[in-house]
Amino acid sequence: MAVPPMASAEPAPSPVVIAVRVDDGTATAPIAGAHVTVREASGEQVLVASGVSGLDGSLELEVDGTADFYFAEAEWPGDRGDLEDPGVGRSEFVVSRGEPVDVVLWGSFAVVDGTVAATVDGEPLLDLSGAAIEVASGGVTVQRVPLAADGSFVSAALPTSWETATSVSLVPPAGLVLAPGQPAENAPFALPFGGSSPSVVAIERSFALMSDGAAPEPVPTESPVPTESPVPTESPVPTESPVPTPVDPSEPLVPSDPVEPTPGPHLPSAAQVVIGDGASLGELLAGGSASTVQTMLTALFQRADDSSPALAGWVVDAQGATVGVGLIDEPNALSRPYLAFFKRPPEAAGPPLWILDIRALLDAAALAGASDSELQALIAALNAGxxxxxxxxxAEAALAAYVGSPTPDALSEAARALLAAGVDHSLLAGEPEDRLAEAREQAAALAAQMEASRASQQGAMGEVEELLSDEDRAAAVLSAHEQLLAAARSRVIGTVRSEPVPLGTVHWDRGTGTGAFDLARVPAGEHHLILEFAELGAIAIQPVSIGAASTAELPRTGATASPALALGLSLLVLGGAALLAPRLARRAHARAAA
Known part of the structure; x- marks a missing residue:
């Protein structure tokens, strides 16, 4: 018997609309340029469709599969900036329902509000209809935005970022191309968070265009007629060397006017806590030995005077880059908003200390006052440095690896790392027998460059420290940080020190806490309560008194710092002219949908 045709037919592909957006908890917007994949939700999670979200954040995919359940993932391919790790949103769906699938990336966002001017053969182009701006993030093109006739445009949403990792390029109208020489630099730029989403970043760009035709062939000029060689002149007769004037040793020498020394950069005077490579400050505070944590807290709390907000110290790494800054807040500033975290609230025993990574400090400084451009510029320079x-x-590590084992892969990595660091070189172009010698020369030059970079970091730290020594400025930054916290979400990992007592993890959701810390296992006495906001680059440290007074030797507010010690957990407290670090490690986690 013949099989009915429908019995052997393959299931028809089903169209599914995926809508990708970015959300910071208070505002949301479609995000263009996200890479979207659809997979079966069970078994081997077979990939059935993929694409890129358009300017409205959406795309339609044909799902050609036999499963009942699928999941869509959206990943941002460019600079992730302030997106919450891992920068991937995910939603499960059933094809048969036919509903749009909403996928969310969490983080603050910005738009680029731009104006483009162009000339054609030196004459202004008055109508830019048909042209477009391509927006790239982290070197990846994520949007193509049409220009209005007057050259204006507004991009779709992009993750905010303090890195200069966003750039634009012009796609000329039909019949025109970019001229070889451009009138102005088209530099990449940052998308800093301005306190609320969307942050608006205004740019202006100018381009020179030319007709899309073949360049005319050059007309050869006649060879010049050589002129006669000039008659050489006689060499001049050298003059006699001057006879030195004799000096009477009995007469005193009259010194010339002294040269005024050039003033050097401001150097930071606050304590610097140096953490080792790969170390997390939160983990050190929670799990370090009593002596390690005591040394660090003593250094950071020694500037507190129980009354005024102030910069208390720096967190830096062993290589010389700034990790974060410690800011003393007003007394009881921390205990009031976080009482909901505790079944038995502790009593504050002094002003709290906030340790903010540089990104969090930049966000707070931007919100504290748009007119305070000096502080923002210094912090941005510190971050860039x-x-x-x-x-x-x-680059130094890559050069050392190549010198130690001169393989082709090591050579390629050394060349790439040097270019990334902005170092011109000819490693790949030179003769093979000369490459090791050049690598050693580059390593020596790079060592000097790194010393200059470290000195520059110290100078920038000193200037930031000088500005934040102003009580009103420090108070404004701390107040702005509290406002940002009120709009953020994060895990909060709690620990009580002197000897570590882990309290577990609660969740902070835009000003309210979910879960509670239990202090029942904490002995009576004076302690330091440490709250690490794991995804926000912020750690709060509050001196507390629990029960009867303790005689334990804990660091007190205003105490004198102990001598610098090399500690077992790669932590070192240095004085005002020490080394510096990249980041207060923000801990990654898989975010559940809100």
Whole structure:
């Protein structure tokens, strides 16, 4: 018997609309340029469709599969900036329902509000209809935005970022191309968070265009007629060397006017806590030995005077890059908003200390006052210097690896790392027998460059420290940080020190806490309560008194710092002219949908 045709037919592909957006908890917007994949939700999670979200954040995919359940993932391919790790959103769905699938990336976002001017053969182009701007993030093109006739455009949402990792390029109208020489630099730029989403970043760009035709062939000029060689003149007769004037040793020498020394950069005077490579400050505070944590807290709390907000110290790494800054807040500033975290609230025993990574400090400074451009520029320079120093450290390591084992792969990595650090070289172009010698020369030059970068970091730290020594400025930054916390979400990992007593993890959700810390296992006495906001680059340290007074030797507010010690957990407290680091490690986690 013949089989009915429908019995052997393959299931028809089903169209599914995926809508990708970015959400910071208070505002949301479609995000263009996200890479979207659809997989079966069970078994081997077979990939059935993929694509890229458009300017409205959506795309339609044909799902050609036999499963009942699928999941869509959206990943941001460019600079992730302030997106919560791992920068991937995920939603499960059933094809048969036919509903759009909403996929969310969490983090603050910005838009680029731009204006483009162009000339054609030196004459202004008055109508830019048909042209477009391509927006790249981290070197990846993520959007193509049409220009209005007057050259204006507004991009779709992009993750905010303090890195100069966003760039634009012009796609000329039909019949025109970019001219070889451009009138102005088209530099990459940052998308800093301005306190609320969307942050608006205004740019202006100018381009020179030319007709899309073949360039005319050059007309050869006649060869010049050689002129006669000039008659050489006689060499001049050398003059006699002057006879030195004799000096009477009995007469005193009259010194010339002294040269005024050039003033050097401001150097930081606050304590610097140096953490080793790969170390997390939160983990050191929670799991370090009593002597390690006591040394660090003593150094950070020694500037507190129980009354005024102030910069208390720096957190830096062993290579010389800034990790974060410690800021003393007003007394009881921390205990009031976080009482909901405790079944038995502790009593504050002094002003709290906030340790903010540089990104969190930048966000707070931006929100504290748009007019305070000096502080923002200094913090941005500190951040850029840290990033540059990190690239130089990577290049130094790559050169050392090549010198130690001169393989083709090691050579390629050394060349790449040098270029990333902005170092011109000819490693790949030189003769093979000369490459090791050049690598050693580059290593020596790079070492000097890194010393200059470290000195620059110290100078920037000193200037930031000088500005934040102003009580009103420090108070404004701390107040702005509290506002940002009120709009953020994060895990909060609690620990009580002197001897470590882990309290577990609760969740902070835009000003309210979910879960509670139990202090029942903490002995009576004076302690330091440590709350690490794991995804926000912030750690709060509050001196507390629990029960009867303790005689334990805990670091007290205003105490004198103990001598610097090399500690077992790669932590070192240095004085005002020490080394510096890249980041207060923000801990990654898989975010559940809100």
């Amino acid at each position: 840290s990033a540059q120093l990190g690239l130089e450290v990577d």
